[in-house]
Amino acid sequence: MATDINIKSLFPALRNTQVARPATDIFNTSFIGIDFGTSTTVVSIATIDKGTKEISTKPIWLNQKLDDGAIMSSEKIPTVIAWYNNQLLVGKGAADLKYQLKKGVNVWYSFKMELGEDLGSKYYNSELDRNSSSPILNPKDAAKVFFQYLKAQIDRYIRTNNLPTNMQFAVSIPASFEANQRKELIFALEQNGISINKQSLIDEPNAAFLSYVQVSSSENNPLTLPEGDNPKVLVFDFGAGTCDVSILELGKDLNGIYSKNLSISKFEKLGGDDIDRLIAIDFLFPQLLKESGKSHEDFRTPEKNRIVTQLLKPAEQLKIMICENISLKMSNRILPNESISKDYVSVGNRVEIDTRKGLLTLSEPKLSYAEFNEAMKAFLKSTSLVPYRTKNVTDEFATIFSPIQTALKKASLSKDEIDYVLFIGGSSKNPYVQAALKEHFKESELLIPRDLQTHVSAGASIHSLIYNGFNKNIIQPITSEPFLVITKDETPKVILKAGTHIPCDLIVIDDLVTSQDGQQAIELPICLGNVNKLLYNIKIVSSSSSGFKRNTPVKLELEITTDKLLLARATSIGQSVMVEPINPFANKELTTEQRIVLKAERQANIEAEQNGGKPTKAGLEALYKAYEKVGNDLRAAETLELLNEIYPSIHNYNQIGVLFSSAGYDEKALEYYELAYQKDKDATTAFNYAYKLKSKDKAKFKEILEESLRLEPDKPHSLYELGKLLKREQDPKGKEMIQKAFESWKRKFESNRMSESDYSWLSSAADELGMRDFAQQVRDSKPKFNGEKLYNSENLTITSREEGIIKK
Known part of the structure; x- marks a missing residue:
């Protein structure tokens, strides 16, 4: 016989005539649940009926000031803060200004996903600096200010509705949120009088499950537990900034119905905001460049990112329009033919973006259904879990099946063993996502709540009541990774x-x-x-x-x-x-190279904040050298270019050119090599300028090579290139020049004085002279970057084979 699953069956104490030994006065306490979201936050309150012991929940309406001073109220508050016209705005008013103001300067959003990343004063040029009453210099500061506002609104609601002022809280967070992220969140909460006791943090998928159980039961459509069966529920939480997957098992034991976690996906910074960003990068940015007569090479990476940020609003609008249109025509979670049509939707608002290269204009941002379908493929690949990499603005986008597969693997389950797929998070409304999961989980029943954005906070409030009221946890949390x-x-x-x-x-x-x-x-x-x-x-x-x-x-x-x-x-x-x-970045997998860069970025941010928001010369020098050290030549070139703009020096031109050349940006390299040749002429700057002219202007290439050798007759690079040119012209001096260059590099090679780039020059010269084996020997001996170890491998322990056990 099947058993209905509801809160009472999961927590039998609620069935008793007298509620058993509550940990607090449950009838004189307000049990609050906060769903702290990347884009939207919702607060709910849970109450228990004295007679029936039924739990009910309702969202709290929160007042939010608009930029014109008007007040609006909603159960959803955008997780956005803005400083505008000397007033602090939180929620809708701030969200309306999200793309007009400068992120990290006078508007802050998506800071939830930045918690736990210790990059110093990440917002080093924030208008709310250390002298402000509410300084925001890093994501932890932003969270603190946000919860200060939220707590004031909760207090107002409690007073206005004559509810008990004794409040107990629970806060829902991604299941894969890790120690440093939790630690900074707890700090922000406790700084505002929101006390979190032991397990008052609840994983979002668990909160969603509690809410779904309560709602489905109250609507007389409960989940059921068949006799002798243990259904598996995959909770798919796709929000603005996270894609979290948890797998729960339902069962029955001597204590009644139970629900337990089987697995949690690894932390994946993936959400609906990423869809907006991919649309902006792959479709709107090219439209903008084409209409403005510009190339992506005209802009450095930081400026490209700023341009893309200002394209996110139309990208989001286009996404919403397409998803809403397709949802109306969708039947049984199967996409209609229109989902891949070439018909366009457009946003009427003209986009104008001021840049170093002048004003960029996009008259009519638009996107076809087929283009949106193409964008969604990056997120819906199930056969390959390799992230999709964009080109013109470098970024990576993971597929939603990456966390799904890791959760299934950890639970030792196949997709066909999943009985239910429960959707939560605003991005789960996306019809392309729903269709992809229906196709993937053919044997599973899809559970889609009516309101995908508010029911997590309801579940958090239920958890607050049961945990804070009875010191019980219906679903015990688990570790996500070994x-x-x-x-x-x-x-x-x-x-x-x-x-x-x-x-x-x-x-x-x-x-x-x-x-x-x-x-x-x-x-x-x-x-x-x-x-x-x-x-x-x-x-x-x-x-x-x-x-x-x-x-x-x-x-x-x-x-x-x-x-x-x-x-x-x-x-x-x-x-x-x-x-x-x-490790201040515990929520990230980091290579040694990434650690080096993050350390330099952190120091540069700290110095810039201490310097009144202006990056310091020392900080930028250390940062560009860190990028160069790990082989990120483009970011090294751009950082040195910025350094030269703020602290000009003609001696930087050649090195900027070298770095752009290594990154494959030949036009930028030529620009700086020419400047170096004109302003700081020597044999090296002449050679580099000539080398970039090799395929553009043969006569000038030869002329400037000869100039380089007049300045330094033994310059091996110039000897080699001019020698190759003369050799092709049947001039016997050509081979002599190549031989002379070869001998110069070979002496350095034998005395271990080679620069990193000279290995390729020596091997090329050896090839040109027919010395193939020696050329290969040189290539094989080129030193490779081995990183900087965070520990000495000689000091590691070893497992004893004879004895030793793991005890609990």
Whole structure:
């Protein structure tokens, strides 16, 4: 016999005649649930009927000031802050100015997804600086200001409606939000008197499930649990900034109906905002350039990004128009033929964007259904999980099937074993997304609530009532990724599995030992998910000059708190070390190269903020060198170009040209090489200018090469290029010049004095002289960037084969 699934069946205490031992006075407490969204935030309140014990929820209407001073009220508040006409706007008024003002200067949005990224004063030229009453210099500041406004509106609602002033809160967040993101969110909440106790944070998919259970039950259409079956529910949460997937299992045990997490997808910065951005990059930006008679090479990456930002509003409008039109014609979640037609929709508003190259104009931003369908393919690929990369403005866009596949894999389930797919998040309204999931989950029933944007806050308020009121958690949260320690073993050692229920008991790992005698330090790098996401490096330094002996036991103790924070301690021969996270970007997988760049960006931001919002010379120099070091020549060139604009020097022209040339931007390289030749003439600037003229003006190419050799007769690069030219003209001097250049580079090679670029020149000269084996030897010996290690691999431990167990 099937059993209805409702809040009472999941939490049997509510069925009792007398509500059993509440943790607080539940009838004199306001239980608040906040769905803190990337684009929209919703607040709900849950109450319980004294007689029936039925729980009911309703969204709270929040007042929001418009830019003209008028007040409007809605249950949805855009997660946007603006500083306009010397007044602070939060919500609708700020959202209306979102694309008119400058992000990070006088308008702030999408800061939820930036929490946990310690980039210093990311908004270094913010108009709300340290001297303001509400400074906003980083995402944590923005969240603090936003919740200050939200708390004031909640207080007003409670007073106006004569509700209990004793308030208990729960806040819904992405299931894959990680420790540093949670930590900064909790800080912003607590700074505004929104106290969060233990498990008051609830994963958004879990909150959505609670809300759906309550609503479907109240409408007499409940989910059912067949006898002897354990249905699986995949919760697909596609919002403005996140795509979170959780898989729940429903079942029955001695305590009644239960619901438990089976898996959570890995953190994926993917949402509806990305669809807007891809439309802006791939379709509107080319329209803008064509109408304005410009090329994408006319603009540096930061300016391209600013232009794209100003195209996001029409991109979003076009997306909404197409989705609404298709939804009206959609039947049974199957797309109509119009979804791939060449018919256009257009936004009447003319777009004008002021740039360094003058005013850019787009008279009529437009998009065809076929183009939108093409854009959606990047997000709906199920056969390949490789992100789609744009070209003119470099960006990457993941597919929604990436988090779906990771969640299924962690739960050891196939797509055909999913009974229900529950949609949440505003971006789940997209008909192309619904059609793709219907096609993918052919054996599953799709559950689509009437209001995809408000029911998460309702679920959060239910959680607030049950957890804060009864100290119970209907769905126990789990870890989304495994924790690993890097050792000298072949593979990293798993010290905590993905899917572990939290909070968990103390875990002790005591099968690690040192690997060599005389080891001065023991290092235990702890990662989340994989080795590119380093959280800690626990380091124990020997108190003895003789160091640690080989096979010295090392004990590692771990604990996951209710807020998903990892506590770790390591001990060896009486020495104990407890650590704080070392990685300020724990929510990102980072290569060594990315760490180097982020460190430089952070320092540049801090210095710019301290310099009154103007980037410092030292900060920009360090940043361009960091980009150059890791091989991002375009960003290095653009950063050095910016440095030269703010702090002019003719000696920068040649290096800017070199970097643009390495990045493949030949026209920009030629522009700067010519400037260097004119303003700072020597053999090198003459050669570089000549080299860029090679395919454009052969006569001038030869003329300036000869000028380079007059300035420096032994310049090997000029000798080689002029030698090749003369050789083709059957002039015997050509081979002599190539030989002379070869000998010059070879001497440097043999004395280990080669620059990185000279390896390719020497190997080319060797090829030209018929020395193929030597040319290959040179190519093979070119040094490769190995990065900067965050730990010393010689200090790693190794798993003892003879003894040791993992204890709980």
